[in-house]
Amino acid sequence: MTQVVPTQLPADWRDFYALTKPRVMTLVIFTGLCGLLAAPGSINPVIGFTAILCIALGAGGAAALNQWWEADLDAGMKRTSARPLPMGRMLREDARNFGFLLAGFSVMTMGLAVNWLAAAILALSIVYYAVIYTIWLKPRTPQNIVIGGGAGAFPPMIGWLAVTGDVTAMPILLFAIIFFWTPPHFWALALFVQSDYAKVGIPMMPVVRGAKSTRRQILAYCVLLVPIAAAPWMIGGTGPIYGITAVALSLAFLALSIPVAFREAVEGDRMAPEKRLFGFSIVYLFALFGALVVDRVLAHNGVFA
Incomplete structure (x- = not known):
């Protein structure tokens, strides 16, 4: 398997942005926003924006942790070999720390600014993707994407809960x-x-x-x-x-x-x-x-x- 050789040069901001998987995040933000807008009741626009921002940051943090863990695998695949870690444009530890920072900040902000039920489901979605899917399911079973699909299914639920606070x-x-x-x-x-x-x-x-x-x-x-x-x-x-x-x-x-x-x-x-x-x-x-x-x-x- 190809080994990732990290560079000692400081990473560009675009490399950190790439760690969040922007294309995937677009879908996450959209479905989360739709869940929020479709929910019965109303929400203060500032609180609503904060909820969607937390969903985006949580998804970005999970994506960064996914790429930190799978850096060597990504280096061996044509589809992912140009990502920041396989290309050696940043240290793996920086990707890991960035992921934890985004994940922790998103959950705490969601809990303090919106409600703790939405924050709990957001935390579950991050753990589901970064640990259950990435570390446990993906390398072990062909049902990885079936069971792991739950990770990407949480955003509209979180958006809905941000408004209603109820499942x-x-x-x-x-x-x-x-x-x-x-x-x-x-x-x-x-x-x-x-x-x-x-x-x-x-x-x-x-x-x-x-x-x-x-x-x-x-x-x-x-x-x-x-x-x-x-x-x-x-x-x-x-x-x-x-x-x-x-x-x-x-x-x-x-x-x-x-x-x-x-x-x-x-x-x-x-x-x-x-x-x-x-x-x-x-x-x-x-x-x-x-x-x-x-x-x-x-x-x-x-x-x-």
């Missing part, structure tokens, strides 16, 4: 949507770059169980996602804007998963169904949670009254 069916369903969305989203990418994971010995589903089994499981999760995504509407937690959007998007997601399930993947083929499914999966989550907020705003203004 009800709706935040649990928002958690479940992302939890069941994660395997087809990530396995579509894993199918496309499975040789990267095989090279560094990470037991991703395509590597351990094979591409055929992975494709069929992607289809199964997409089937399950249809009723789960529609559930907030079915229990009366949202209006028709969200409900119709959820059903349409989930059926489109399912339709895109069918050619993935029944086609031999060709690694590096940029027109592969896996590539299209992965791209749509990102659009799916943004559009679904965006519809949740639009539905809430229209309901608040009496459109569905």
